[in-house]
Amino acid sequence: MILNKEYWKKRYKDKTTGWDIGFVSPPMKNFIDGLQDKTAKILVPGSGNGYEVEYLWQNGFKNVFAADYAELPLIHLKKRMPSFPETQLIHSDFFEIDQSFDIILEQTFFCALNPSLRPLYAEKMDALLKPKGILAGLLFKFPLTTSGPPFGGSINEYEELFKSKFHLHKLETAYNSLQERAGKELFFIFEKKST
Structure with a gap:
């Protein structure tokens, strides 16, 4: 399986987007609700239809960016939010x-990447974040298999992957996941180490 631009374009075109719940997930909403600095520059990579982006924008975060390999979900976001x-x-x-x-939000992007790219993901997050920048969101907690996406992982794997570049402030089972994801999501807050 080649997880390239054409693959993701087809998934959106065919509406085979089982990860898309149609609204901001409760753990992400809870984290966003706790953010104080409305001027923070925020990235949501692999944003899909961008419900986190939309929620941020509606709550006064005007320096938020949606990034995706596929164009269709970005078009959907723009239609919902013409401004x-x-x-x-x-x-x-x-x-x-x-x-x-300043902040990067992780919501079903990491788990969609080929697992071989995970070290590059950690390096790129470090490169994209300002000193003491925050990487926060959700990672899946189920055995890593070759069938995916989504691809799973474990707390131990994530700790090994991120500990050299980030202070791991929180990495625990999300208490407020949707029922179908209960026990399978880890909520995390990592802070980029000063250089």
Whole structure:
């Protein structure tokens, strides 16, 4: 399976997007509700239809960016939010984004990448975040298999992957997951180490 631009384009075109719940997930909503700095520059990579982006925007975070490999979900987001700036819609390979952010929100992006790219993901997150920047969101907690996406993983794997570049402030089973995801999601907050 090649998880390239054509693969994701087809998934959206065929509406085979089982990860899309149609609204911001409770753990992500709870985290966003606790954010204080409305000027923070925020990235949602692999944003899909962008419910986190929409929720942030509606709550006064005007420096939020949606990035996706597939164009169709970005078009859907723009239709729902006509006032959202085109310049904040990034139709690109995540690994080619060249900006810096205060906060990056992880919601079903990491689990959609080929697991071989995980070390590159950790390096890219470190490169995209400003010093003491925050990477937060959800990672799946189920055995890593070759069938996916989504691809799973474990707390131990995630700790090993991120501990050299980030302070791991929180990495625990989400208490407020949707019923169908209960016990399968880890909520995390990682802070980029100062350099």
